[in-house]
Amino acid sequence: MRTSIQRSITEKLRDAIAVDAAKAAAAGSRLAGNQGTSLPGKTAMAVSPDILAPLAGQVRRKIIAVCGTNGKTTTNNILCTMLEAEGRKVVCNRLGSNMPAGIASAFINAAHPGGHLDADYACLEVDEASARLVFSHVKPDYLILTNLFRDQLDRYGEIDITMDLLKTAIRMVPEMKLIINADDPLSVSLAEETGNPFVCYGINTPAGHAIEETLRTGEVREGRFCRKCGALLQYDFYQYGQMGKYRCPVCGFKRPDPVYAASDVVLSEKLHFLAEGLPVETDLKGLYSVYNLLAVWSFLREEGCRLLFPDADNAVITGAGPRIRPDTTRFNEILSHYHAQFGRNETFCIDGRDVVLNLAKNPTGFNQNIEAMLEDSRPKRLVIVINDNSADGKDVSWLWDVDFDRIRDQSIRAVTVSGIRALDMCLRLKYDGIEADLADTPEAAIEKHLREGSEKLYVLVNYTALFSIHQYLQERTRK
Amino acid sequence: MKLEIAHLFPDLLNLYGDRGNIRCMVMRLKWRGIDANVTEYRLNDPIDFGGTDIILLGGGSDREQQLVCERLQKTREDFSRYAEDGGTVLAVCGGYQLMGHYYETKDGHMEGLSLLDLYTVQDSPRLTGNIILKNESLPYEIVGFENHGGRTHLGNVTPFGSVLYGFGNNGKDGREGAMYKNIIGTYLHGPLLPKNPHVCDLLLAKALDRKYGISGLSPLDDETERKANRYIVDRFL
Numbered sequence: 001m002r003t004s005i006q007r008s009i010t011e012k013l014r015d016a017i018a019v020d021a022a023k024a025a026a027a028g029s030r031l032a033g034n035q036g037t038s039l040p041g042k043t044a045m046a047v048s049p050d051i052l053a054p055l056a057g058q059v060r061r062k063i064i065a066v067c068g069t070n071g072k073t074t075t076n077n078i079l080c081t082m083l084e085a086e087g088r089k090v091v092c093n094r095l096g097s098n099m100p101a102g103i104a105s106a107f108i109n110a111a112h113p114g115g116h117l118d119a120d121y122a123c124l125e126v127d128e129a130s131a132r133l134v135f136s137h138v139k140p141d142y143l144i145l146t147n148l149f150r151d152q153l154d155r156y157g158e159i160d161i162t163m164d165l166l167k168t169a170i171r172m173v174p175e176m177k178l179i180i181n182a183d184d185p186l187s188v189s190l191a192e193e194t195g196n197p198f199v200c201y202g203i204n205t206p207a208g209h210a211i212e213e214t215l216r217t218g219e220v221r222e223g224r225f226c227r228k229c230g231a232l233l234q235y236d237f238y239q240y241g242q243m244g245k246y247r248c249p250v251c252g253f254k255r256p257d258p259v260y261a262a263s264d265v266v267l268s269e270k271l272h273f274l275a276e277g278l279p280v281e282t283d284l285k286g287l288y289s290v291y292n293l294l295a296v297w298s299f300l301r302e303e304g305c306r307l308l309f310p311d312a313d314n315a316v317i318t319g320a321g322p323r324i325r326p327d328t329t330r331f332n333e334i335l336s337h338y339h340a341q342f343g344r345n346e347t348f349c350i351d352g353r354d355v356v357l358n359l360a361k362n363p364t365g366f367n368q369n370i371e372a373m374l375e376d377s378r379p380k381r382l383v384i385v386i387n388d389n390s391a392d393g394k395d396v397s398w399l400w401d402v403d404f405d406r407i408r409d410q411s412i413r414a415v416t417v418s419g420i421r422a423l424d425m426c427l428r429l430k431y432d433g434i435e436a437d438l439a440d441t442p443e444a445a446i447e448k449h450l451r452e453g454s455e456k457l458y459v460l461v462n463y464t465a466l467f468s469i470h471q472y473l474q475e476r477t478r479k
Numbered sequence: 480m481k482l483e484i485a486h487l488f489p490d491l492l493n494l495y496g497d498r499g500n501i502r503c504m505v506m507r508l509k510w511r512g513i514d515a516n517v518t519e520y521r522l523n524d525p526i527d528f529g530g531t532d533i534i535l536l537g538g539g540s541d542r543e544q545q546l547v548c549e550r551l552q553k554t555r556e557d558f559s560r561y562a563e564d565g566g567t568v569l570a571v572c573g574g575y576q577l578m579g580h581y582y583e584t585k586d587g588h589m590e591g592l593s594l595l596d597l598y599t600v601q602d603s604p605r606l607t608g609n610i611i612l613k614n615e616s617l618p619y620e621i622v623g624f625e626n627h628g629g630r631t632h633l634g635n636v637t638p639f640g641s642v643l644y645g646f647g648n649n650g651k652d653g654r655e656g657a658m659y660k661n662i663i664g665t666y667l668h669g670p671l672l673p674k675n676p677h678v679c680d681l682l683l684a685k686a687l688d689r690k691y692g693i694s695g696l697s698p699l700d701d702e703t704e705r706k707a708n709r710y711i712v713d714r715f716l
Contacts, residue, residue, distance in 0.1 A: 160540055224490065230546065232490070394608065395624045397669050400499030423707040427673055430703050431502050 041104030052137035068146030131169035202258035497537035499670030538572025596634035610645025623667030
């Protein structure tokens with residue numbers, strides 16, 4: 001049981017009004033046909049600015065924050081799915097609305113009128129730059145950091161600035177345990193700099209064709225220099241981006257041995273790997289999925305969740321080296337029922353055809369999405385939608401750091417681009433020798449391909465295009 | 480015909496799509512039947528200035544720029560000889576700052592190459608956003624994106640363009656970048672060259688003229704480039 005927050009009667013009354021007003025606002029907004037993912041939170045915070053604290057204080061077991069450049073939403077949603085499969089009640093900002101108002105909305109949606117919350121866990125995806133604001137109200141027990149890549153430069157300046165913001169936030173909760181990707185030197189240095197306790201996960205063997213591929217393309221690596229001493233890191237192998245087995249030849253900084261390690265990754269129709277030597281199998285695509293699943297795995301192991309120990313009585317089952325070995329049967333079963341959420345490799349069936357929607361908002365994410373798409377060798381069509389609203393990043397230079405020459409693959413029959421920066425995207429493809437046509441709207445682009453061919457259609461979009469296209473594909477599925 | 484392009488220190492200076500500038504130069508040469516060879520120089524590689532026609536020096540974070548600054552000091556004489564002899568240079572963001580006399584940050588002082596008569600002082604906030612320039616000798620506007628903490632002040636040197644939209648060198652005097660001989664220094668990335676094919680061709684023409692004595696380039700179909708450029712002009716002006 002968490003320590004509850006002491007509130008005066010007046011404050012309690014105000015909190016109750018805040019929650020009820022927010023619920024009313026959400027209902028009104030839904031009537032008006034809006035998604036309203038951050039509106040309830042905004043309303044409640046207007047009435048009671050620190051409403052998050054008393055709501056989060058009612059969570060019975062653990063609060064987990066999920067941060068990192070890529071994979072936050074998927075990791076958070078799978079974690080939530082696992083905990084719900086344990087029979088737990090979980091608060092979760094499933095739609096990836098990860099600023100303070102979005103997080104407050106998740107709590108309000110879960111709370112009863114009057115502000116009473118019945119929840120065992122809270123799984124909160126948190127925007128790295130907003131973490132300070134969130135952690136001043138909510139004190140998570142764990143923070144999962146997925147990775148740190150270049151993202152949305154004009155919002156944060158540089159990756160160094162993001163890391164400093166995140167470091168400040170983490171230090172606000174010194175007892176919070178970090179779950180860190182050992183293969184990412186930036187995440188590991190950040191963890192070491194905070195002084196918080198941390199535990200690592202990682203992939204112990206090189207997977208796929210990552211080595212030749214990254215050397216050939218010169219994929220942008222943020223973390224190539226040691227954060228401690230500035231020397232060039234040396235790698236035994238890379239997975240992708242700056243992920244891999246690294247060490248600093250000068251000061252001795254190196255990849256820590258992960259407590260929760262994966263090995264023997266096989267990327268094919270289905271994704272296979274061993275987690276702590278035990279078989280995991282999933283329909284999720286791409287090497288990044290292994291990292292997302294390992295992060296979830298690490299928390300389940302730290303927490304000693306029963307689903308990994310179906311036959312255990314109340315033996316000690318938390319942390320590394322439990323007295324009995326975990327079992328992945330139930331884990332795999334839950335995964336097989338897991339449906340990708342909201343534009344994370346989400347598949348729609350429209351007029352008998354598969355349409356796959358994927359969010360791709362930075363070079364690493366884009367490259368990984370292209371890799372995952374090409375794992376499927378069947379003929380396909382492609383729509384790319386690029387916007388430059390502030391949530392996307394107003395600077396679209398990053399498009400030139402994506403390896404689009406990969407999509408000059410013969411399995412890709414036709415490419416259409418759309419969005420506010422469709423012309424930039426078209427130009428980008430021109431310089432990789434790829435002809436693309438322009439569509440006025442993403443919907444028109446999708447319809448064109450549905451009309452012209454029966455191949456599977458992939459739709460790659462950046463952030464602000466996601467919501468409307470998702471809604472459109474949902475409506476189109478129902479027709 | 481073949482141009483040798485030197486990309487300096489992409490292992491350190493790789494922010495904001497510098498690869499796009501290289502790609503643009505290579506493709507626009509290739510489409511005209513001219514070969515290009517790109518050499519990526521890592522921090523401590525010896526640089527073959529004599530065999531180079533175009534140098535690209537990009538941007539990086541302050542930490543990485545400091546390492547580059549120390550390295551560049553060792554090439555000072557060779558770099559200067561190359562530039563005075565009409566060697567083509569495109570220096571963007573951090574690379575641009577290092578073409579000047581110095582870059583003063585809150586943490587220290589970085590000595591530049593003094594190839595361009597200018598100096599830079601760090602200030603906040605960062606000057607960030609879309610930017611549009613006019614250079615009277617070019618047929619249409621130059622568009623890009625800027626993101627810099629440094630405020631650059633020009634001495635006796637020609638600006639790259641006058642600012643029609645955005646901040647420019649320092650957000651005050653309406654000027655952006657600097658040009659001297661065949662050096663262009665600018666804060667514009669985005670990246671600079673693909674949406675400004677007239678700037679790309681200007682650099683290529685200078686390099687071809689110096690190496691082979693030919694002036695003028697055959698025209699290309701720039702419809703996509705012009706549209707992408709025009710879109711930014713129409714949206715912000």
